């Protein structure tokens with residue numbers, strides 16, 4: 001669909017034309033009164049979600065495509081530190097005015113430049129406005145990337161049976177497209193939270209889905225990538241040092257692998273690589289213990 005669609009231009013104009021009007025972020029085809037009613041219902045649903053996430057220990061939320069802050073108070077009232085991002089300066093100005101204790105950032109979600117991670121990331125009626133498939137996919141990945149380990153992605157949208165473009169600014173994709181993308185990102189859908197929310201009986205509650213990073217999926221990805229690196233490295237060490245290409249001692253393997261990790265840590269994304277180092281260190285140290293290999297303590301200490 002329209003690669004030339006001017007997302008920023010469209011949304012800024014819509015927020016300007018519909019200032020103080022819930023249709024600026026709601027349903028254009030419905031009346032203002034219907035949209036006001038929809039906003040009241042949405043806030044009941046999001047307040048329940050915020051409460052249940054706060055009860056399970058979540059403290060920070062990143063609201064991507066926050067508009068004028070329709071759901072900001074739902075999180076603030078439940079003790080969250082709230083950060084909202086939107087492309088429209090008009091919406092951001094209104095949001096800041098209404099919620100001075102929250103943090104709002106004007107920015108394009110396709111160029112999200114945030115280093116922090118959050119307990120909760122919300123994407124409410126926003127995925128559908130990424131009409132270009134490549135931008136949609138990379139935004140989905142960027143949203144997940146802002147989650148802390150164990151964090152929750154909350155997203156709400158319309159999922160038709162087939163891909164549907166109902167306007168220059170809307171492409172609804174079937175849920176299967178999301179499932180496929182989430183799987184690639186190591187994210188799993190949480191049906192328990194969804195069932196809780198559906199019990200409110202409010203119609204928009206059925207738009208809501210919840211997903212978590214699956215630690216096992218990440219472990220498998222890390223292990224796969226890392227063991228492949230080790231194997232290549234092992235073969236190089238073997239070829240260089242050993243007269244017998246079929247054998248490298250367990251101890252030499254572990255020491256070389258730990259040195260390799262230390263070298264890697266200087267060149268890659270520090271947050272990701274430090275998780276990786278921690279994980280692989282555990283694998284190596286356990287493997288060494290299992291094999292009865294006595295490793296030098298300066299190499300086995302975490303953070304070495």
Ligand SMILES: C[S@@+](CC[C@H](N)C(=O)[O-])C[C@H]1O[C@@H](n2cnc3c(N)ncnc32)[C@H](O)[C@@H]1O
Nearest residue numbers: 011025065066067070086087088108109124125
């Ligand atoms: C349908 S509204 C939903 C707003 C809000 N999530 C809510 O439920 O009240 C979509 C919002 O996404 C914002 N948006 C669309 N594309 C964006 C982009 N590329 N970067 C940042 N914000 C964007 C729009 O400005 C608009 O406020």
